[in-house]
Amino acid sequence: xxxxxxxGSHVSVSEGALVLLRCNYSxxxxxxxxxxxxxxxxxxxxxxxxxxxxxxxxxxxxxxxEFKKSETSFHLTxxxxxxxxxxxYFCAVRRGDDYKLSFGAGTTxxxxx
Amino acid sequence: xAGVTQTxxxxxxxxxxxxxxxxxxDMNHNYMYWYRQDPxxxxxxxxxxVGAGITDKGEVPNGYNVSRSTxxxxxxxxxxxxxxxxxxxxxxxxxxxxxxxxxxxxxxGPGTRLTVL
Numbered sequence: 001x002x003x004x005x006x007x008g009s010h011v012s013v014s015e016g017a018l019v020l021l022r023c024n025y026s027x028x029x030x031x032x033x034x035x036x037x038x039x040x041x042x043x044x045x046x047x048x049x050x051x052x053x054x055x056x057x058x059x060x061x062x063x064x065x066e067f068k069k070s071e072t073s074f075h076l077t078x079x080x081x082x083x084x085x086x087x088x089y090f091c092a093v094r095r096g097d098d099y100k101l102s103f104g105a106g107t108t109x110x111x112x113x
Numbered sequence: 114x115a116g117v118t119q120t121x122x123x124x125x126x127x128x129x130x131x132x133x134x135x136x137x138x139d140m141n142h143n144y145m146y147w148y149r150q151d152p153x154x155x156x157x158x159x160x161x162x163v164g165a166g167i168t169d170k171g172e173v174p175n176g177y178n179v180s181r182s183t184x185x186x187x188x189x190x191x192x193x194x195x196x197x198x199x200x201x202x203x204x205x206x207x208x209x210x211x212x213x214x215x216x217x218x219x220x221x222g223p224g225t226r227l228t229v230l
Contacts, residue, residue: 004155032216034218036221041224042224043203043221043222043224044156044219044221045221046218046220049218052216090155090156099144099161099163099209100158100161101156101158101219103156103157104155105154105155106155
């Protein structure tokens, strides 16, 4: 079974500052990794995903994440926060042979003007 | 494409009542899922389906039932509602066909906010 740990349930950043959201996973087989964003009162929307190939993946809205197998991590970053980035972010993991996703508990991002 | 649609958006139930949450997708996806979201807990899988006529339990299936008679529809049934079922429910779908299908992302509906009093 796999599990997902998101460090920090709340992150507050200033507009224009770096956004860093941490995600660590445990998986017995090479995983597929996803980051989703949830805006208030909406469903989840895919930001980016890692399946195979390049370990640095770029997503929508200027976000990117790097898969580090040795650290079992998939941290999400954005160089410069915008007010519209205020949302909840979920890291999710899937084993390569499984169609079920395991989600982290989520990190709520607040952006200060 | 409308994607994944869910009805109703909001519902208040009394303890012991029953209801069905509707979910429909128009992307011809084989795989469909039901999750519940509780504050600080992420999303927990209730049931999932790999195709019409095939369903299986997820992490938290107690108190729920599902059916999948068509590719498009995947309703979730709550029998004898309890306060512990107060939550936001999300339906999702995914393309999946054979080996390698797990690399595809899930598409989520807008959710149903359910309160049981």
